[in-house]
Amino acid sequence: MSRSDEEDDDEDFQAESNAEEVSAAYKLFTHGAAGPITLGHLRRVAKELREDVPDEVLKDMIIEANGGVKGQEKDVGGVSLEDFESVMKRAGLSFG
Structure with a gap:
């Protein structure tokens, strides 16, 4: 594996890790529900x-x-996972 391939693998892993962290953070706001994040949340x-x-x-x-x-x-709506x-x-933050 070349140095470039290793760097690509590291970037892919970091992006995947960040995506998982964003999803986990979103669920903290929604108490594990699918969403969206509301004013109440x-x-x-x-x-x-x-x-x-x-x-x-x-x-x-x-x-x-x-x-x-x-x-x-008058509802302000909510924040979807995509919005988040x-x-x-x-x-x-970079992720895939």
Whole structure:
């Protein structure tokens, strides 16, 4: 195996590992459910972290993550796994 092949294998492993970590992190927000991450999920996480985050800030986080896709009526919608992956990529995490 050449040096280039070894580097490719390392990058593939890292991308796979990162993808698994992103999926695991997503499930932490959703309590293991399929998703999406909702306002209620973010409230719970903020409370568990003992952070006092106003609902407006949490709503803005959801809208930023889901590209402004709203749910029914005044609902801000949710964050799908794909949206979550996109946020992680924008934060600099690489995965396949």
